[in-house]
Amino acid sequence: MMRTHATIGILALQGAFDLHRQALDRLGVPHRLVKTADDLGQVAALIIPGGESTTMRWFFQTEGLTAEMARFVRTQPVMGTCAGMILLADRIADDLVNHGFAAIDIDVRRNAYGRQVHSHTGEGMVDLGAGPRLFPMVFIRAPRIERVGEGVRVLGHRNGEPTMVANDHVLALSFHPELSGSDEVHRFFVETFVESRRQHHQPDIALTTHTTGGN
Ligand code: GLN
Numbered sequence: 001m002m003r004t005h006a007t008i009g010i011l012a013l014q015g016a017f018d019l020h021r022q023a024l025d026r027l028g029v030p031h032r033l034v035k036t037a038d039d040l041g042q043v044a045a046l047i048i049p050g051g052e053s054t055t056m057r058w059f060f061q062t063e064g065l066t067a068e069m070a071r072f073v074r075t076q077p078v079m080g081t082c083a084g085m086i087l088l089a090d091r092i093a094d095d096l097v098n099h100g101f102a103a104i105d106i107d108v109r110r111n112a113y114g115r116q117v118h119s120h121t122g123e124g125m126v127d128l129g130a131g132p133r134l135f136p137m138v139f140i141r142a143p144r145i146e147r148v149g150e151g152v153r154v155l156g157h158r159n160g161e162p163t164m165v166a167n168d169h170v171l172a173l174s175f176h177p178e179l180s181g182s183d184e185v186h187r188f189f190v191e192t193f194v195e196s197r198r199q200h201h202q203p204d205i206a207l208t209t210h211t212t213g214g215n
Pocket of ligand 1: 049050052140142
């Protein structure tokens, strides 16, 4: 079990959210399915699963979640996989809407590797903090990362193309880590993006306590 107290939200409007829930269950990480703005207000971080980015965007509108999502993903720790990565991107090719929430400075192209029949699995290289190594990558109608902006780190790649990128609060992947047979990417997200950030913010809590005590 991981030592964490932060509740991680898993966007559950559509798509492959249940496998992310199972991964967090195995890691012993508190989580909550997010379907409404109220749910989003209860979580410290968010996983946006794969699925269909156009459908998810439609749900954001019908559920009145668009503004809350935009605010959340620009400041809080977020992991977006496949459709989730598309929604977080700066610019999107092959879509009626050509910009995402701009939570991370990347340009992506939807369905860049062909349609469903062209979904594929292969090994790529990832660095989850302990140096580069091989990692299984499952691509399903995957987007391609076509541009990586300044300050965005490439943490995974395959065939010379980035497949996992990050800035200070966003981890974005074109493949499906929940189908890799390993919970390592989820563990990495929780440890590196959620927990270390919480510890970083501890002085604020101490300061608040001190101030309150002085009143
Ligand atoms: N092609 C999908 C989209 O454009 C993404 C596919 C996936 O998430 N597996 O949203």
